[in-house]
Amino acid sequence: MAFWRKVLAITRKDIISEFRAREIIGLVLVFVLLVILIFNFAFGAANEVISKTAPGMLWVTFAFAGVLSLNRAFIMEKEEGCLEGLMVAPISRDIIYAGKMLSCLVFLLVVEVIALPIFAFLFNLNVFSGEILVITLLSTVGFVACGTLFSALAVKTRARELVLPVLFLPIVIPVIICAVKATGLAMEGKSWTDITNWLLIIGSFDLIFLVISFWVFSFIIEE
């Protein structure tokens, strides 16, 4: 109980600071719109092209949006010296990880909840189904589970925001593959049984990286 209270305190702090500074969600949303616009120029808007490329576009967009918002998560802490503050607080390091991960999850989910309808509206797609919601939720957990770890790692390096995508993208490739495939199947109207295998892989990725990150996070943020 005490564990979650501390975790939520960190998450709450991030959400309040996001409300006041408006650093992440607004900018990431504009970025998402721009990516959709560029994809539209790159692939054209013919119906048969869109139905084939839509799942890919969607997840490339979310992956890039993820990199962008995850980067901010720790650069923000680093710039104002907040990370030191968190580290001298009488809490264990995995609480910091869990708190930051939850706030990253909230930010990315908010972005996705707004971006999905825009996507559906612009490309005339059917994205409102239970399947797609579950796929999106599970994949986003995977993104932030390993993304929070690498975001903390990236701010420790000289190149900072350049390091995150180089580490993060190859590691989350399995999530992207599965999310794209499963979303494609769900958009075709396939049922749950057809996408379970994909969901299982995403789920195991989530579990593996939550456990691993929990364990190794303290090694990253110590000075």
Add this chain to the structure above:
Amino acid sequence: MRTSYLRGLTVLGLLLMLAALYMIFVYVPTEATMGAVQRIFYFHVPLAWLAFMAFFIVFICSVVYLVMRNPKWDLVASSSAEIGVIFTSLFLISGSLWAKPIWGVWWIWEPRLTAALVLWIIYIAYLLVRSYVQNKEQGARLAAVVGIAGFVDVPVVALAVALWRTDHPSPVIFEGGLAPSMLYTLLVCITAFSVLFLVLLLLKLANKDIESEIKQIYKQLI
């Protein structure tokens, strides 16, 4: 002591390599459907196995380093990763050379190829991270984390790409589809490359020892 040990291993490696070359080009018969180009197999497979072995060593040494904090383990991990990346590059190249006459293209997005490419990128990132950190101890810690995360990712990548492209020929080695003479040749090649790997690893470690020694002397001078 260490150098004589290394010299012995090098000679053993050389002899094994010569034996491997003899077996590949003289002893083993030409494969029926693919012809002479199939002989790349005896280089390609040992390279792939050892690359994987190298990354496994990176994983083990990274875990041990994080627990024990002895820089020795980090040295082994980073040296093994360097050799692993080189072996991965070589098996990607040898695979391409083999693919061109058989499949007609240099590259296809086949599961094992795709997984190998992802692996290659992950370990290049592993090697890069270290160079972006000033503090050596911190660089080792961050690299160890990448080494662990990268390795646990491998089975998930393999699963995902296998399900993504289910139409691929499975390896014949484990199904008894390999003629005995081919199997012997492969085993000799794997042994030869394992010794080569060990020699390279020891050389790399000795190299890093000398490197830190020079740095120490340099520090004393200024």
